[in-house]
Amino acid sequence: MTEHAATRNTIQRTLVLDAVRSLRSHPTSADVYDVVSRKHPGISRATVYRNLGVLAARGDVLRVEVPGGADRYDFRNDVHYHARCRVCGAVVDVEVPEVQQLSGCAQVPDGFIVEGHQVMFNGVCAKCAQGSNA
Structure with missing residues (x-):
């Protein structure tokens, strides 16, 4: 191509x-x-x-990227994180203050260039917790 x-x-x-x-x-x-x-x-x-x-x-x-699951796609391409429900598999946005500075705080080996990062929080969503599927 x-x-x-x-x-x-x-x-x-x-x-x-x-x-x-x-x-x-x-x-x-x-x-x-x-x-x-x-x-x-x-x-x-x-x-x-x-x-x-x-x-x-x-x-x-x-x-x-969802460990143990299919990759997901997000129309939001600004820096933000995600959480995944271990019961139903739903993925939702997570806002973390000062997230812009996280890559700059990472201690990486000399010569390694950080180009980005992803963080996935794991847990149980409110809907699944209420349904006691957890």
Whole structure:
């Protein structure tokens, strides 16, 4: 793929970005595919997944790596953290004051360049705690 092809906006890329924004719930790639394919049945799963990768690489969406689960995508690409419910798997945004300074505080080996970080809080969401599924 040429650099130009990776950075230009395509109809498919716009559809994928719109789907991530419409779901607003940290969707998986399968969730995004379901939304896009309902409106455009001819689009392939590979096209949706490839475009999610391009959007994440460009910084248009945030790829949230979920240990032991499917990666999620977030339309918010500012610095913030996430929490994952161990019961239902829901992923939600977590606001942490002074988070901008965390990368600068990290003590890393000489020569290592910190380019970013992710933190995932684990626990039980309020809905699952109320349902005593915990």
